[in-house]
Amino acid sequence: MTHDPPSFRQKRSPDSNFVIVPFSKTYDEALTLLVEARDYLSAHRHQNRLNLRENGALAQFREEMRMTTRLIRTMAWLLSVRAVEAGEIDWADAVDSDDLMADIRVCIKDEQENCIMASSALLELMARAQALYMRAARMELQVAARYRTCNDPPEPQK
Known part of the structure; x- marks a missing residue:
């Protein structure tokens, strides 16, 4: 279902339908990447715990958690759009x-x-998760800006 985006000049309800991106493709990409990350992290869980004392292990753990957060946040946004x-x-x-x-x-x-x-393989997963997150964040920021614009009180007439 394709709808024209509301014009920035017109005051329209943000509830009117419009497509932000090819939604289905982005959703499928996010779900696939989330499963890949889960599989990778599950397969390497034991190895990661053994290496926590080595240099860079905590930084890697933080980045793995950041990757997971990016993917979960992206899925949450895409599920909101779907709803x-x-x-x-x-x-x-x-x-x-x-x-x-x-x-x-x-x-x-x-x-x-x-x-x-x-x-x-992990670095590539992290890079893909970051790219996907940045796309979803831009979409969400666009919607938030449109929503805020549509709901701003009218400026007083002079």
Whole structure:
């Protein structure tokens, strides 16, 4: 289902349907990446616990958790969009600017250079998760900006 995005000049309800991205493809990509990350981390769990005292192990652990946070936050956003498109919730329920900004502060950090023990497969997973998260965060920021614009009180007439 494709809808034209609301014009920035027109005051429209954010509840009107519009497509932010090819949603299905992004959702499928996020789910696939989440499963890949889960499988990788599960397969290497024992190895990671044995190496916690080595240099870079804690940095790698932090980045693994940041990767997981990025993926979970992305899935949460995409599920919210899916719920809006299905008419289950409206944009007011899907947009939470305070949580978004707190998550962005955590998720945009990139300390992969400190992960000296990380495998190339893990580094590639981390990079893909970050790219996906950044796309989803931009989409959410766009919706939050549109929602805020649509709900701003009118300026007083002079």
